[in-house]
Amino acid sequence: MEQPTQNTNFIRNIVIDDLDSGKHESIVTRFPPEPNGFLHIGHAKSICLNFGLADEFGGRTHLRFDDTNPLKENEDFAQSIMNDVRWLGFEWDALHHASDYFGQLYEWALHLIDEGLAYVDSQDADTIRAQRGTLTEPGTHSPYRDRPVAENRNLFERMAAGEFADGEHVLRAKIDMAAGNINLRDPVLYRIINAAHHRTGDTWHIYPMYDWAHGQSDSLEHITHSLCTLEFEDHRPLYEWYLKHIPAPSQPRQIEFARGNLNYTVMSKRKLRQLVEEDHVNGWDDPRMPTIAGLRRRGYTPESIRAFWGEMGVSKSESIIDMGVLENAIRNDLNDRAPRAMAVLDPIKVVLLNYPEGEEEFLEAALHPKDESMGTRQVPLSRELWIERHDFMEEPPRKYFRLKPDGEVRLRNAFIIKCVDVIKNDAGEVTELHCEFDPDTRSGMPGANRKVKGTIHWVSAKHAVAAEVRLYDRLFNVPNPLADKDTDFLEHLNPESLTVIDTAWVEPAALEGGGPAYRQFERNGYFTPDDDSTAEKPVFNRTVTLRDTWAKLSR
Numbered sequence: 444m445e446q447p448t449q450n451t452n453f454i455r456n457i458v459i460d461d462l463d464s465g466k467h468e469s470i471v472t473r474f475p476p477e478p479n480g481f482l483h484i485g486h487a488k489s490i491c492l493n494f495g496l497a498d499e500f501g502g503r504t505h506l507r508f509d510d511t512n513p514l515k516e517n518e519d520f521a522q523s524i525m526n527d528v529r530w531l532g533f534e535w536d537a538l539h540h541a542s543d544y545f546g547q548l549y550e551w552a553l554h555l556i557d558e559g560l561a562y563v564d565s566q567d568a569d570t571i572r573a574q575r576g577t578l579t580e581p582g583t584h585s586p587y588r589d590r591p592v593a594e595n596r597n598l599f600e601r602m603a604a605g606e607f608a609d610g611e612h613v614l615r616a617k618i619d620m621a622a623g624n625i626n627l628r629d630p631v632l633y634r635i636i637n638a639a640h641h642r643t644g645d646t647w648h649i650y651p652m653y654d655w656a657h658g659q660s661d662s663l664e665h666i667t668h669s670l671c672t673l674e675f676e677d678h679r680p681l682y683e684w685y686l687k688h689i690p691a692p693s694q695p696r697q698i699e700f701a702r703g704n705l706n707y708t709v710m711s712k713r714k715l716r717q718l719v720e721e722d723h724v725n726g727w728d729d730p731r732m733p734t735i736a737g738l739r740r741r742g743y744t745p746e747s748i749r750a751f752w753g754e755m756g757v758s759k760s761e762s763i764i765d766m767g768v769l770e771n772a773i774r775n776d777l778n779d780r781a782p783r784a785m786a787v788l789d790p791i792k793v794v795l796l797n798y799p800e801g802e803e804e805f806l807e808a809a810l811h812p813k814d815e816s817m818g819t820r821q822v823p824l825s826r827e828l829w830i831e832r833h834d835f836m837e838e839p840p841r842k843y844f845r846l847k848p849d850g851e852v853r854l855r856n857a858f859i860i861k862c863v864d865v866i867k868n869d870a871g872e873v874t875e876l877h878c879e880f881d882p883d884t885r886s887g888m889p890g891a892n893r894k895v896k897g898t899i900h901w902v903s904a905k906h907a908v909a910a911e912v913r914l915y916d917r918l919f920n921v922p923n924p925l926a927d928k929d930t931d932f933l934e935h936l937n938p939e940s941l942t943v944i945d946t947a948w949v950e951p952a953a954l955e956g957g958g959p960a961y962r963q964f965e966r967n968g969y970f971t972p973d974d975d976s977t978a979e980k981p982v983f984n985r986t987v988t989l990r991d992t993w994a995k996l997s998r
């Protein structure tokens with residue numbers, strides 16, 4: 444797999460040059476989402492780039508909703524976008540909407556008509572497409588191409604006034620039907636959509652195409668560097684043509700960079716929307732989704748996402764980043780910051796035969812093994828404990844260092860225990876382990892450093908809190924679910940992407956308020972509480988495992 448160049452950012456170099464040369468005194472960037480879905484991790488690349496550059500060089504960044512298609516967009520999506528940008532740690536210097544410029548764009552369209560640079564075409568979309576030509580064949584002229592200015596004006600004004608049905612006419616720029624770049628073959632500026640817009644209501648019956656709205660919005664906002672993904676490279680000549688032929692207030696520069704892509708997921712909003720609408724996931728913020736809302740719910744921190752894109756750099760070459768790299772970013776962040784706790788997911792009971800019945804005690808344990816400033820917590824202990832079922836084996840293989848009959852193991856933060864009896868039910872299943880603890884191996888006692896090969900985690904049965912735990916795996920079971928055009932990407936959904944465990948027991952300190960909510964449950968991974976938690980039963984999402992077990996398993 445291709446690894447992106449570390450830390451390089453050619454756009455940052457362009458900005459430095461433009462500031463050094465005095466071309467710009469300061470920079471203005473923008474993040475221009477269409478409010479037709481939730482933001483995903485790919486958008487975060489663009490957000491980090493645009494806001495990051497302005498922050499670094501004392502410039503400004505605008506959040507601009509590219510709300511030019513009333514059929515797909517709504518206010519809820521706009522709200523979620525603002526929420527996600529802020530959560531990532533950025534604040535826009537100005538909030539704009541492409542729809543704020545509909546009036547100005549309309550005036551400029553009339554200007555192009557008056558200059559003989561735009562005309563109303565009354566053919567249907569299929570005919571217009573067929574006349575476009577191909578990469579090797581020039582296009583053919585529309586029979587309406589030489590309509591007189593007055594007629595164009597009249598028709599265009601009536602299009603705007605709502606006199607025509609959808610698709611009856613379009614307004615096209617008059618550029619060059621033989622241009623090598625197909626985008627310049629008389630592109631459409633406006634189409635008729637007789638639909639209300641979530642911000643402009645019934646004012647408009649025509650809506651601008653992306654290319655006609657985008658550069659003009661950039662210019663109106665005095666954007667200096669308009670950063671977009673590589674698929675717009677071919678649109679740049681059109682972007683520049685429009686700005687050259689209207690009285691543009693400023694000349695922004697479009698610069699393209701490679702999209703951020705991850706494997707084992709999909710990132711197009713259309714596909715994500717399908718997953719949500721067809722209930723393949725539990726909403727846009729399902730922790731398996733690559734959306735910012737999903738990652739947040741899963742337990743990703745904004746810092747980890749910013750660090751991830753910072754390390755990946757920005758270039759012009761397309762690459763697909765391994766999901767494991769993103770997981771490493773959150774693992775590294777939480778390794779430093781997550782308080783430690785113990786939780787048992789698949790419990791089996793241990794009875795300490797030599798621990799007095801009815802007694803309890805509280806052991807002081809570090810919240811973080813390497814960061815004393817985090818302080819300590821009180822870990823309750825009593826006669827009955829839970830340990831993980833897989834930490835005991837009745838007939839273990841050689842080199843099994845956890846609990847076995849007559850074997851010893853250290854209980855993390857406590858002491859060494861020895862298994863003296865194995866209790867089974869009628870079906871022969873192990874139901875309880877009877878153990879004896881060695882008081883001499885407590886912390887501070889002479890045997891505190893006595894070595895046994897294994898250390899396991901545990902919780903006190905009397906004190907532990909019952910919890911539901913949700914474990915996640917890749918949403919798809921192939922690296923590129925869209926690779927094969929003949930197979931529906933839904934067929935590649937991983938049926939085991941979610942495992943719900945409702946038998947978990949969690950150390951009480953993990954539920955105390957005050958510090959951060961995320962925890963490392965020792966040996967089990969990093970976890971964060973889910974909003975589905977109730978007073979009776981907390982719910983934890985596993986953000987990521989402690990090690991990249993997935994990479995090993997799939998080898």
Ligand code: ATP
Pocket residue numbers: 474475476477478484485486488489509670671672701702703704710711712713
């Ligand atoms: P999608 O195809 O997922 O819907 P989009 O480009 O249509 O993406 P927009 O809302 O139009 O979504 O995107 C807003 C901004 O985010 C654009 O500037 C776009 O270039 C950028 N962007 C979208 N996806 C990515 C990505 N994967 N990597 C980097 N930037 C992206």
Ligand code: MG
Pocket residue numbers: 477
């Ligand atoms: Mg888009």
